[in-house]
Amino acid sequence: MAPIAKNAALTALLLLVCVDLGLNAHSAWGKIYYNYTQEQHNAYVEEADVQLAQIKQADTDPFYRFDKTYNRIGASFNEGISHGFNQLSSYSSANSPAAIRFLNSMGYSSVGEFSTVYASPVLAMDSLLGVRYVGAWGTPAGYRATGIETPSNGASISYNPYALSLGISVDANNSLAIPNGGNPFERQNALFSAITGSTVELYQKIDATQHDADGRLSWTVNVPANSIGYAYVVRGETAGSYSPVSFSVDGGPLIKEGWRFSNNVREVNSQIVESATTHTVNIDPFYEGGAVPAGTGCLFYALNMDEFARIHDSLSQAQLVPSVFEDGHVCGIYTAARDTTLLLSIPYDKSWQARVDGSEVPISPAFDKGMSSIPVSTGSHTIELTYRSPGFTAGLLLTLVGCGTMAFIGIWTVRRRRRNETSPTANAPSLRS
Numbered sequence: 418m419a420p421i422a423k424n425a426a427l428t429a430l431l432l433l434v435c436v437d438l439g440l441n442a443h444s445a446w447g448k449i450y451y452n453y454t455q456e457q458h459n460a461y462v463e464e465a466d467v468q469l470a471q472i473k474q475a476d477t478d479p480f481y482r483f484d485k486t487y488n489r490i491g492a493s494f495n496e497g498i499s500h501g502f503n504q505l506s507s508y509s510s511a512n513s514p515a516a517i518r519f520l521n522s523m524g525y526s527s528v529g530e531f532s533t534v535y536a537s538p539v540l541a542m543d544s545l546l547g548v549r550y551v552g553a554w555g556t557p558a559g560y561r562a563t564g565i566e567t568p569s570n571g572a573s574i575s576y577n578p579y580a581l582s583l584g585i586s587v588d589a590n591n592s593l594a595i596p597n598g599g600n601p602f603e604r605q606n607a608l609f610s611a612i613t614g615s616t617v618e619l620y621q622k623i624d625a626t627q628h629d630a631d632g633r634l635s636w637t638v639n640v641p642a643n644s645i646g647y648a649y650v651v652r653g654e655t656a657g658s659y660s661p662v663s664f665s666v667d668g669g670p671l672i673k674e675g676w677r678f679s680n681n682v683r684e685v686n687s688q689i690v691e692s693a694t695t696h697t698v699n700i701d702p703f704y705e706g707g708a709v710p711a712g713t714g715c716l717f718y719a720l721n722m723d724e725f726a727r728i729h730d731s732l733s734q735a736q737l738v739p740s741v742f743e744d745g746h747v748c749g750i751y752t753a754a755r756d757t758t759l760l761l762s763i764p765y766d767k768s769w770q771a772r773v774d775g776s777e778v779p780i781s782p783a784f785d786k787g788m789s790s791i792p793v794s795t796g797s798h799t800i801e802l803t804y805r806s807p808g809f810t811a812g813l814l815l816t817l818v819g820c821g822t823m824a825f826i827g828i829w830t831v832r833r834r835r836r837n838e839t840s841p842t843a844n845a846p847s848l849r850s
Contacts, residue, residue: 464568469500471565472550472574480583480742484535484543485552487572505535505546516764519787523608524601524649524682527658527675534678540579540645541605541619541725545612545732546762549580554670558645558687559722579729583747584737584800586757586793588614593760593783593790601649601682602718608784609728612760619725620647620718625698632708634700636715638685642692644719646685650674650700653712660710661703667696673703675713689722737761737800745804752797758790759800765789772801 472483483502497504505520517533520526523542526533538548538557552572556562560575567573587593591614595607602620610617623646625636640646650664652675661676666685673679685696700715702708737759739749751759763769765782771791772778780802783790793800 460569464566465496465500467566468552468568468574469502472502475563475565476549478582478738480547480739481549481580482547483550483552484548485572486536486538486554487552487570488534502550503547505548506533513764513766513786515782515786519764519784522595522601522604522787524605526678527680530658530678532678536679536681537683539647539682540577541609541720543577544579544581544729545608547580547582549577551575551577555687558684558689579725581729581732581762582736582738583742583749583763584751584759584761585612585732586735586753587612587760587790589756589758589792590614591758593758593788595784600651600716602647602716611784613728613731617724617728618721619728620720623717623719625715625717632702634709634713634715636698636717638696638698638717640686640694640696641719641721643689643722645689645722646694646696646717646719648683648685648698649716649718650680651712651714651716652680653710656710656713662709662713663699663701663703665699665701668699671701674700675710676703685717739800747800747802749800750797751793751800753793753795756792756794759793761789761791761802763789763802766804768805770803770805772803773798775799775801 469483481503482505484497484504484506488496497506505525514531517531520533521528521530524539525535525542538551538553538560540557540559543551550563550565551557551560552568552574554572556573556575559579560577563574563576565574591611593611595604595611599607602622606618606620609619621641623639623641623644625638628635628637638646638648648664648666650662652660656675658677661673661679663671664674664683665671666683672683674681674683685698686694698715698717700709700713735752735754735757737749737751739747741748747763753759760783765780765786765788769780769789770777771780773791773793778791778793781790782788791800
């Protein structure tokens with residue numbers, strides 16, 4: 418190809434690339450995600466900041482979690498990091514796969530997924546993990562309404578009177594492990610049994626009569642008195658992460674279930690009453706003209722509020738309520754009635770360091786690293802936890818060595834140049850043959 422033709426072709430290609438980039442930039446300008454403008458984002462953030470300010474004004478405790486069943490666009494897993502309200506899905510984050518496995522196994526999201534979304538309140542687990550406030554449509558069972566400002570989407574902020582603080586005392590001889598297998602309700606029973614050191618049946622399977630018709634699944638569910646009924650969709654054997662179904666209770670809103678992160682423990686009744694109640698649960702095809710995947714089912718269990726209140730009262734007697742809860746630093750006074758294990762709702766990470774009265778103590782994994790624990794002896798103690806990022810020391814040393822090397826090279830180069838400039842032969846005429 419002649420040079421002129423080659424240059425013309427390259428110029429035309431460059432212009433085409435510039436036009437394409439310009440059109441894409443024009444299309445994307447003012448948007449963060451598809452169909453999500455900067456204006457929408459600013460409005461959402463402003464509402465979230467107002468909510469958080471009102472919560473902090475009403476509740477000055479340094480530690481509690483605030484979570485939402487909604488977020489800015491359905492993909493905001495780490496919103497809590499930017500707003501500082503210790504959201505479950507961000508305090509675990511994608512950097513802690515063990516914590517994500519733990520949350521998923523307890524019914525917060527789909528088992529086997531790489532992340533989790535807080536899509537529905539689960540009172541017993543919320544309480545154990547310190548979720549004191551929840552943003553949701555309506556007041557969840559066991560929660561109380563608050564006067565905190567309601568966002569434009571119609572959701573409201575509710576208060577959990579059962580929320581525990583950062584740490585609780587458990588018997589030092591208890592095995593802090595969860596048996597493999599089972600469903601989310603059985604695993605929660607096993608979790609609380611391990612914590613209390615005795616067999617606990619917070620959840621009991623409840624009666625549900627199935628009625629199948631016209632490609633849908635339907636159940637009549639009887640929730641016992643003074644209980645919260647919960648449902649959990651069981652995926653069909655051939656259904657993958659992208660085979661959702663529509664789930665509804667008593668003809669209410671359709672909820673996507675069985676899709677990626679959306680496979681959660683769901684409430685059947687939103688009010689706890691002193692008599693048994695009956696509800697209708699339906700599972701329908703999610704896509705028009707589709708079908709419910711073969712083998713799809715639903716589990717129904719009830720949380721016994723009397724048993725839950727009894728366990729909560731016992732666990733709340735000896736809590737670690739920190740006076741400082743900051744990024745990478747936790748501190749508080751804790752009084753132990755006996756030699757005990759302090760169970761912390763912080764995912765285990767070897768980069769955490771624990772000190773009791775200034776002396777370092779081992780920090781151990783609990784429940785497959787979904788939580789952590791430290792030993793504490795009888796009496797009043799100052800508990801301090803600090804976190805150092807993995808590789809911090811090595812990275813700092815390498816940085817110092819690199820900076821030192823660059824400084825040495827720079828100084829050596831300057832001195833060498835000066836020597837050459839002051840050398841007697843630097844300006845001597847060269848000899849030509």
